[in-house]
Amino acid sequence: MKLKILLVSAEVYPFAKTGGLADVSGALPPALKKLGHDIRVIMPKYPCTAKAGRKIQSLKIDLSVPGHDQKGSLFKSELADRVPLYLVEHDGYFNRKHIYGEPGTDYPDSVERFSFFSQAVLEAVKSLDFKPDIIHCNDWHTGLIPVYLKSLYRKDPWFSQTKTLFSIHNLGYQGNFPHSHLKATGLDESLFKEEGLEFYGQISFLKGGLIFADTLSTVSPAYSHEIQTPELGFGMEGILQKRSDCLYGILNGVDETIWNPKTDPLIPANYGPKSLSQKKQCREDLIKTFSLRLNKKTPLLCMITRLSQQKGIDLIVAAKDALDKLDISLVILGTGSTEYEAFFKQWSRNRPGKIATALKFDESLGHRILAGSDMLLMPSRYEPCGLTQMYALKYGTVPIVRAVGGLKDSIQEFSDKTGKGTGFKFKIPQTKFFLKSLQKALSCFHQTKTWKKLMLNGMAKDNSWEFAAKKYSRLYQKSLRS
Secondary structure: OOOEEEEEOOOOOOOOOOOHHHHHHHHHHHHHHHOOOEEEEEEEOOHHHHHHOOOOEEEEEEEEOOOOOOEEEEEEEEOHHHOEEEEEEOHHHHOOOOOOOOOOOOOOOHHHHHHHHHHHHHHHHHHOOOOOOEEEEEOHHHOHHHHHHOOOOOOOHHHOOOEEEEEEOOOOOOOEEEHHHHHHHOOOHHHOOOOOOEEOOEEEHHHHHHHHOOEEEEOOHHHHHHOOOOOOOOOOHHHHHHOHHHEEEOOOOEOOOOOOOOOOOOOOOOOOOOOHHHHHHHHHHHHHHOOOOOOOOOOEEEEEOOEOHHHOHHHHHHOHHHHHOOOOEEEEEOOEOHHHHHHHHHHHHHOOOOEEEEOOOOHHHHHHHHHHOOEEEEOOOOOOOOOHHHHHHHOOOEEEEEOOHHHHHHOOEOOOOOOOOOEEEEOOOOHHHHHHHHHHHHHHHOOHHHHHHHHHHHHHOOOEHHHHHHHHHHHHHHHHHO
16 A cells, blocks of 8 residues: 655655664655555755755745744755755754754754744645645654644644554654743643643643654664663653553664665675675774774774663673773774763773774764774663664664664574574673673684674674665555554
8 A cells, every 4th residue: 555654754764864764764765665665754854965966956835833923944855865855944044053952952943943843744734735745743842743644733634534553763752841931832831741742840742742652663672662661761651551552563664775795885894794704904904093902812992882871881880891802993983971981081082002992973984994893882771773884784883782772673683503693782781791792702802713604694684774664654544544
């Protein structure tokens, strides 16, 4: 059954990206199109969208949004496979240096920005003469769309057959704002209640999506269960338990047009399962780039991550002395809290040639690091899906992860007895268990045949978006039948 689908996101790769949400929003739509669906995507128009290297044209369509004095306008571009991408322009709200706010903060007018965007999306589809069967909303920035459809747009015949799917990419980001901002959304005060937008005295965009969407999804099966617990529910576990019958977990995919060592233009040598020896050139390049001093038998480990407690950086800090005693080298790419940045800077200074740190976001360098490393460390305290570990598998770089969320679902524990598995996992977020898992990996690394088998297992794993898109397609159809 061919569906009309509108995917709404605050960021879409390659037009705007701060994290995994952009990767999903850029890669899932082309995979859905290949299944025969009429899929369109819409996002805000930021200054960075002009740097995507894609033609962006004005459609000369003005968007009047109820309750807002100012108008927006509509632009059009394309994703891969000619999937239409629409961009909502409003210079007052979106023509800014950052997508969400200065690093670590939200802009003070975030309520106005994303309530305007959410209504502009609904006005845009009418202007485009596109009646979506499903509006697929992503994260808190789009959480008011299901609320508007069941309140302000309740009697609008255009949406009489439209269902909504609300995807949670990270429950920790909720879009919670003071009650006094409710007026700016144009929504009635009657919605400020426990069964509505009220969340501990604030309004919550995320809660709006969780309560008012027809169907809910999140980015891995394990995470869909974890967010129903007090430990990882961030106060929303009660709502999610009530809605558990319409909450689904679908593991994200890998965009193999971008993340594939056979064709990757960003790495010094291309390689695949049948040409693994070429990976050594990528390793040599990495050693040279960071002026590392290590012999051929020293494993090269990497972390490509946000430097935050969520990512388990505190476990690495606590394990420093033990790691210093091992014959390993470690390259870290990422930014985050000043405390952790200072730690890695100092560690690099203390152990030049062994520990290297690049405190920045650098997509190109990320490719080179993954291709040149032997192992990837991801000791996350929680991880809704995680994509880096799946990229690592593709590049023959063995993941050592905490068994949580998408890490638990995407990595199978390796057994040197059976030769099955793709990496190493530890359950309890404590340094001793992380180190035990690392020791197991190091032991296998020094057994050449065993290690090659492990690398090939990971490279053979099918984590393509084609697989995930079929699951989303079935979920959309299930939602329409309900």
